[in-house]
Amino acid sequence: xxxxxxxxRYLVIGTGKKITLECSQTMGHDKMYWYQQDPGMxxxxxxxxxxxxxxxxxxxxxxxTVSRIRTEHFPLTLESARPSHTSQYLCASSPGRAGGLExxxxxxxxxxxxx
Amino acid sequence: xxxxxxxxxxxxxxxxxxxxxxxxxxxxxxxxxxWYKQDTxxxxxxxxxxxxxxxxxxxxxxxxxxxxxxxxxxxxxxASQLSDSASYICVVSDRGSTLGRLYFGRGTQLxxxx
Numbered sequence: 001x002x003x004x005x006x007x008x009r010y011l012v013i014g015t016g017k018k019i020t021l022e023c024s025q026t027m028g029h030d031k032m033y034w035y036q037q038d039p040g041m042x043x044x045x046x047x048x049x050x051x052x053x054x055x056x057x058x059x060x061x062x063x064x065t066v067s068r069i070r071t072e073h074f075p076l077t078l079e080s081a082r083p084s085h086t087s088q089y090l091c092a093s094s095p096g097r098a099g100g101l102e103x104x105x106x107x108x109x110x111x112x113x114x115x
Numbered sequence: 116x117x118x119x120x121x122x123x124x125x126x127x128x129x130x131x132x133x134x135x136x137x138x139x140x141x142x143x144x145x146x147x148x149x150w151y152k153q154d155t156x157x158x159x160x161x162x163x164x165x166x167x168x169x170x171x172x173x174x175x176x177x178x179x180x181x182x183x184x185x186x187x188x189x190x191x192x193x194a195s196q197l198s199d200s201a202s203y204i205c206v207v208s209d210r211g212s213t214l215g216r217l218y219f220g221r222g223t224q225l226x227x228x229x
Binding site for chain 1: 217
């Protein structure tokens with residue numbers, strides 16, 4: 001099992017609150033990713049990072065922001081949560097080797113419910 | 116439009132039986148195809164990865180096939196167990212970008228009954 005952790009696992013919060021979803025990995029991976037997944041739907045990439053101080057937006061537009069100050073840590077922040085942000089958020093990491101054959105290792109996910 | 120289509124959307128089988136899940140894709144160019152298993156409330160876990168030159172790859176009771184000409188893949192599960200109940204996701208990677216963009220299917224929800 002991969003050493004990638006997400007907290008909290010479940011979060012219920014009111015509209016307008018600021019939230020930060022934590023993601024940490026102990027594998028020394030360079031690349032990290034955030035995905036959003038609604039029930040029965042495919043994963044959508046919302047943010048990714050190639051390494052420290054590198055962050056990019058993914059395919060799906062998101063109001064969230066990310067930071068990568070340390071290799072092992074890739075937190076996602078929502079400044080003002082809305083009910084439309086209700087979803088499951090999955091963090092992943094990969095070694096960053098060239099070739100595109102590297103496997104992404106996923107965390108257990110955070111299920112967010114905004115009331 | 117989703118470029119990775121999986122069928123069936125859901126499947127129920129009895130313990131011990133075999134089953135086959137399908138994945139059709141239109142992603143081009145093509146680099147590789149992965150099958151992931153996602154247990155309820157957990158993140159996906161990689162089962163197999165195949166490049167265009169590979170026709171079949173096994174991982175225990177899981178056997179994946181790939182036909183790059185017809186852009187189809189299948190995942191065959193032999194002698195199913197209750198622990199096989201999960202969503203199985205097909206993921207295709209292109210080679211058109213440094214990131215190696217991943218295209219995800221919506222998954223097949225497999226339920227194994229005793």
